[in-house]
Amino acid sequence: MKQRTIGKRVEGVGIGLHKGEPIKLILEPLEAxxxxxxxxxxxxxxxKAEPSSVLNTQMATVIGNEKATVSTIEHLMSAINSYGIDNIRVILDANEVPVMDGSAISFCMMLDEAGIVELEADKKVIVVKREVEVREGDKYVKLTPSTNPKFNYTIKFENPVIGLQSYTFEFSKENFINQIARARTFxxxxxxxxxxxMGLALGGSLDNAVVIDGGKILNPEGLRFxxxxxxxxxxxxxxxxSLLGAPMIGDYEAFAGSHDxxxxLTVALLSDEKNYEIITLSEATQKEYEKAFA
Known part of the structure; x- marks a missing residue:
């Protein structure tokens, strides 16, 4: 199995969630x-999108260096990862990724327009070798070994509109597009x-988030799921x-998790080499993991 990038440069414009101003987003191919x-x-x-670049996780995932930052990268990163893209350049003219409609589907459409191409180099993945958990009170996130990655998530809110919800997602590009990509922030x-x-969320609206007031949803169209x-x-x-820096082969589980x-969890996994193994998917090894990249 080979590394992937996109086939051509694509551009889009969207509103920044916090500043409320137009932001230009360009995606470009990169070499292996x-x-x-x-x-x-x-x-x-x-x-680079990697754990050492993470600077803030209070309201969104923020990466950067001593010169600049980019906020709210998680929706775009989710689409890039689910499309199996290993190498890509994300160009922005502001300090946040545009929120689009509050989900990842707009980024999927950009990736579809760009097309996916395979490079000469073999694909590398990070395989979870033993359980790693981060817990704060009753909240936790954890990774466990698996050759068929799944994301099992439970949330619990006092608000009756949300309440207790659980969902298990079997990771693949097709499943992501059909089951996850259109789910909006709330x-x-x-x-x-x-x-x-406070001068934040100035770009937030019913066009890019599900907004709850008491016991009702304010969006006239209601929920997508x-x-x-x-x-x-x-x-x-x-x-x-996906900020691990390579596709993760393992199961993820969370109760009331967060960006933080x-x-x-990514830092904890990488802190001990016994927790993981980075392998190259040659013809001999890809059969075990290929379902995750379908």
Missing amino acids: DSGVVFYRSDMATSF GFLKDVQKLNS ENEFVRHKILDAIGDI LNHK
Whole structure:
């Protein structure tokens, strides 16, 4: 199995969630062993999508260096990872990835337009060798060995619109497009109003988020899935875990997880070489793992 990149350069424009201003997004092909590279065209600086680049996980996953940052990368990273893309350049003229409709489906459409091409180099994956867990109170995230990756997520909110929701997602590109990619980010009206007063979430609207007020959903079209909330949490988790720097072969499980816990989980996995193995998918090894890249 070979490494992948995109077939051509594609461009898009969307609103930034926090600043509320238009942001230009360009995706470009990269050669083998380049990884996912973010480039701030307005600051002339690049950084790779990897755990050491993570600077903040409070409200979204933020990566960067001493010169610049990019926020809210998780939806785009989720699509890139689920399409099996190993090498790509993400060019932005602002400090956040545009929110689009609050899901990953717009990024899937850009990747479909660009097309996927295989490179000469063999694909590398990171295989989970033993259980790794990060727990804070009753909240936890963990990785366990598996040759058929799954994301098993449970959320519990006091709000009756969400309540207790669980979903298990069997990882593949087709399943991602059909089951996860269209699930939108969500929030509560009172929290949005508070963020607006702080100069944040100025681009947030019913066009790019599911907004809940008390016991009702404000979006006139309602939900895209009955359990859209937990599906979006899986979307976020796929994006966060993809910062490992190579496709992950293992199972992910979470109860009330977060961007912060996901980042701590990637750091914990990589902190001990007994936790994982990086392997090259030659013809002899790819059969065991090829379903994950269908």
